[in-house]
Amino acid sequence: MTMWRPDPSKLPRPAYASLADQFADAISRGDLKPRSRLSTHRELAHQLRISIHTVSRAYELLIRRGLISGEVGRGTFVLAQPKETMPPYLPERFGDVIDLSILKPVCGDMHLQKMRDGFAWLGKNLPASAALSFRPNMVFPRHREVGREWLKKCGVDIAAANVTVTNGATSAMTVALMATVTPGATLAVEAISYHTLLPLSNYLGIHVESLEIDGEGLLPAALENACRKSEIRAVFLQPTVVNPTVSLMSAQRRYEIAEVARRHDLAIIENDILGPLIEPRPMPMASYAPERTLYVTSFTKITVPGLRIGYLAASDRFAAAVANRHLVSNWMATPAMAELATLWITDGSAWKLVEWQRQALERRNSLANMLLDGLTYNAHPQGLHIWLPLPEGHTEEAFVSQARLRGVAIAPGASFRTSTGPWQPAVRISLGSSTEDDLGSGLGIVGSMLRGEPEMLLRGV
Incomplete structure (x- = not known):
């Protein structure tokens, strides 16, 4: 001792x-x-x-x-040293593996050409402020105005001055946490959530309170009870399909959570990186509690992965804190990428890419429905992935390892777990990270594994 x-x-x-x-x-x-x-x-x-x-x-x-x-x-x-969190996806792609572990949009030759054309346009039209200015306010007023129009497509109507252009959703999430939850304070999260949220909160010195969920996501009663027992500053939500379990929170549930947040004066951080991709869908949390919501969206999952630009829309209450935290942690988003996003929004390219993505995902979800027929899993017709609870007798470690031995990489469900309570083993399978033929082959292998007897994981000695 x-x-x-x-x-x-x-x-x-x-x-x-x-x-x-x-x-x-x-x-x-x-x-x-x-x-x-x-x-x-x-x-x-x-x-x-x-x-x-x-x-x-x-x-x-x-x-x-x-x-x-x-x-x-x-x-x-x-412990001998702090444990570093391992990503749920393959850090690198090796050999002929079918990689269904990393969450990506469907991409083709058209997307690569679109980026090449965009960079060619930038080479001819990049404004001096984007190349030479150190002052964010000299670079981004126009981009915030255009961002405001895109946010309206997401269901968020907010003044341009309250829009921060970020280098994607992770940057926006970090800023939102820093602006609402001080070190040592508590953030409420769903029992299954974004895989970087726990380590990010730990690095920022934020305590995480994991709360019960159901088929729609966070239970309002769980949030209410937690607020009565603890001094919670904010709640982090992914109410629209992008969460690991692919759940879509109803309008009534969003209203009830907004009322809990209002009673206990909580900030709401809403991660909505699929934005307008999902149709139809309820209005975002930001419309139910606009005075306390920090809304995050981006383009990487719905247009082209290389367009690493997003928006953080914050109410007046948090706007100054967001601006300051973004300045000290990022200074400003990459101006060239902001120029490209603004171009694609104004000329209609961004919306066309979203529509293309929606149709591609509907085809792939139909393929999954056919190949996994008879198995229980969570999905949405326009979702980027499926959540597949493992039947009794299967463990995540053995199932993921056996799939890898058969040439398919999938993500273990525990990577998204924030709770220490009872756990139903599951895996996340990305639908957009491979070709359609490879997806079919990979899903076929996963389906055959589930329809057969569980295999014990053999270890080399």
Whole structure:
């Protein structure tokens, strides 16, 4: 047992977060060595004169940060080093593998030519401000105006001054979190969510409260209960098909969540990277709670992956904080990419690419429906992926590994898990990341694996 002890006089509220921070600092300084065994929940609660629940939440936060690990029957130990999150997709593509692991739009020769033509246009028409200016306000007023028109297609009507042009959705998400949740504060998320959200929150020092979901997404009652028990600052949502389970939240559910957020003064971060691709769909959360929503959308999943530009629309309440956080973390989006996005919006190319993508995804979802007939999975006719719960007897690790041995890469469902509660093993299968022929072959292999007996994962020795 380690001799280091937290200081009970330095536990400002929320106590669990400040307690976790004391442990994290001790680990960083070396006061707590790797493999040091920590006090039990009950022992530490007694020593510090705090509740066992507070200690449990602190330990849970440290586990999420990759600093400690609980071992059944043995205790809780300091890890040798913080664990880095592995991506659910193949970092590189090897050999003849059919890669259905990474979420991409359907692309063809037309998309490559479109980008080449766009760069040729930029070579002739790039304005001096885009090439020579260090001042965002000299570069982006026109792009914000055009971005406002695109946001209207997404269902968001907001002043151009409240639109921030970002280098895609990840940049916008980071800024939105920094603008709404201070280090040590709590962010509410769905039990299955965006795979980079947990590590990003950890890097920013934000505690994540994972909440129960159903077939539509976040349960309003779960958010209400969490707000009564914890000091939650914001809730992160992906209500329109892009979430791992491919759920589409109803208008009534969106209204109920907006009312909970209003009662407890929460910010809402809405990740809607598919934007106008999904038709029909309810209005975005930003229309139900415009005074407290930070709305994120982008072009990479609905037009061409190389068009790494997005928009963050923030209400007046958060506009100044968003501008400042974006300035210190990104300075500004890449002007040349912003020029290209603006061109494609104004000449209609962006909308044509969205319509093309919608039709391509409808064909691929029909193919999946045929090849996976009789199996249970979640999908949307215009969705980029399917969520496939594994039948009893299958484990994610074995199933993903066996699929890889048969030449198909798929993403393990646990990569998107934010909860430590009961878990239904599942896999995510991208429909746009390969050719249509390869998709058919890959889905056929997955289907045959599910219709056969589960195979034990063999390990080399």
